[in-house]
Amino acid sequence: MNDRPLLNRRLDGFGTTIFAEMSALAVRTGAINLGQGFPDTDGPQEVREAAVRALRDGRGNQYPPGPGVPELRTAVTEHQQRFYGLAFDPDTEVLVTAGATEAIAATMLALLEPGDEVIAFEPYYDSYAACISMAGATRVPLTLRAPDFRPDLDALRDAVTDRTRLLLLNSPHNPTGMVLTRVELTAIAELAVERDLIVVTDEVYEHLTYDGAEHIPLISLPGMRDRTVAISSAGKTYSFTGWKVGWITGSAPLVGAVRTAKQFLTYVSSGPFQYAVAEALRLPDAYFTGFREGMRAKRDILADGLTAAGFEVFRPQGTYFITTDIAGLGEKDAPAFCRGLPERCGVVAVPNSVFYDDPQAGRSQVRFAFCKRDDVLREAAVRLQR
Ligand SMILES: *Cc1c(COP(=O)(O)O)cnc(C)c1O
Numbered sequence: 001m002n003d004r005p006l007l008n009r010r011l012d013g014f015g016t017t018i019f020a021e022m023s024a025l026a027v028r029t030g031a032i033n034l035g036q037g038f039p040d041t042d043g044p045q046e047v048r049e050a051a052v053r054a055l056r057d058g059r060g061n062q063y064p065p066g067p068g069v070p071e072l073r074t075a076v077t078e079h080q081q082r083f084y085g086l087a088f089d090p091d092t093e094v095l096v097t098a099g100a101t102e103a104i105a106a107t108m109l110a111l112l113e114p115g116d117e118v119i120a121f122e123p124y125y126d127s128y129a130a131c132i133s134m135a136g137a138t139r140v141p142l143t144l145r146a147p148d149f150r151p152d153l154d155a156l157r158d159a160v161t162d163r164t165r166l167l168l169l170n171s172p173h174n175p176t177g178m179v180l181t182r183v184e185l186t187a188i189a190e191l192a193v194e195r196d197l198i199v200v201t202d203e204v205y206e207h208l209t210y211d212g213a214e215h216i217p218l219i220s221l222p223g224m225r226d227r228t229v230a231i232s233s234a235g236k237t238y239s240f241t242g243w244k245v246g247w248i249t250g251s252a253p254l255v256g257a258v259r260t261a262k263q264f265l266t267y268v269s270s271g272p273f274q275y276a277v278a279e280a281l282r283l284p285d286a287y288f289t290g291f292r293e294g295m296r297a298k299r300d301i302l303a304d305g306l307t308a309a310g311f312e313v314f315r316p317q318g319t320y321f322i323t324t325d326i327a328g329l330g331e332k333d334a335p336a337f338c339r340g341l342p343e344r345c346g347v348v349a350v351p352n353s354v355f356y357d358d359p360q361a362g363r364s365q366v367r368f369a370f371c372k373r374d375d376v377l378r379e380a381a382v383r384l385q386r
Pocket residue numbers: 098099100101102125170174202204232233234235236241244245246
């Protein structure tokens with residue numbers, strides 16, 4: 001073969017995700033994995049039973065309808081109405097995807113032209129950069145800075161150019177735990193209307209907010225109903241990250257555009273699980289409150305443990321991640337620190353630098369996931385203090 005690189009230029013530099021690398025390290029060393037954000041306890045038993053029933057009854061074992069099974073699309077619209085007072089048409093304004101990951105990919109591939117600019121706050125979820133690049137577009141990062149990681153709205157305004165097509169937002173924000181306020185969302189909505197931008201909102205942690213922080217879907221704000229693609233997923237809310245059931249809601253033209261791209265990625269996925277997630281979306285309020293309260297308690301266990309171990313802890317208002325700074329431990333280089341941590345302490349964490357374009361910005365930040373059993377978090381805290 002000639003010496004042309006096999007991997008195309010759009011994927012140059014994306015290599016293997018940090019999560020695969022760190023999870024493999026956890027398995028190899030037997031360390032506690034607080035790197036990748038998956039729960040160590042599966043979601044509700046009745047939802048699992050619903051999946052088994054669907055499999056046994058032959059629902060979803062063959063290709064489900066392209067937009068998703070009607071039961072799930074209807075349950076998504078009921079959920080949007082119940083929690084946010086938002087009305088969507090299940091036939092034209094909902095699309096079921098293979099997790100939020102496919103929703104993000106299909107949205108970028110559907111809506112972007114080569115040369116378009118996409119503004120996103122960094123640190124960002126790692127698939128954003130890759131999907132923007134695969135769509136041939138250019139990402140324009142705006143850095144969220146410690147200690148509170150609030151967005152700089154003046155910088156956002158200044159970053160919009162004639163080539164800006166889309167804002168890609170994530171709130172509650174992984175990895176910093178920042179939750180956008182109504183004031184911030186209002187400013188973003190006004191800017192989007194003024195500059196005629198599409199906004200894609202990654203809301204997979206919509207049910208995980210703490211200390212009075214409230215998740216407000218941007219699509220509920222004035223002027224945003226027809227220019228927002230809202231993305232969510234069952235993985236994080238119901239602790240079934242392996243099922244890969246996600247969805248988007250938005251206006252019929254936007255959802256239709258995304259469906260066009262999505263049908264040539266997976267076409268459909270997760271047939272029987274779609275029926276189970278329809279039931280999950282209809283769980284009583286007690287489920288959502290209990291899940292949030294349990295996760296808040298876990299946050300406090302790990303945050304206190306990390307503080308006692310000498311980390312600077314940025315206590316998150318949302319998600320199940322804690323971002324810390326290791327400078328106070330006399331450490332400067334988060335990637336090196338994380339590579340050595342399993343041997344040193346038997347704990348795996350992720351360096352936040354991988355979530356930034358600006359490698360200096362997150363140089364000394366390390367992310368820990370707290371979606372683990374309380375005893376596992378306590379043991380991790382003990383190990384880190386040693
Ligand atoms: C986990 C995660 C996703 C991916 O969700 P899936 O449904 O597992 O594909 C997307 N965005 C953020 C911010 C996440 O943390």
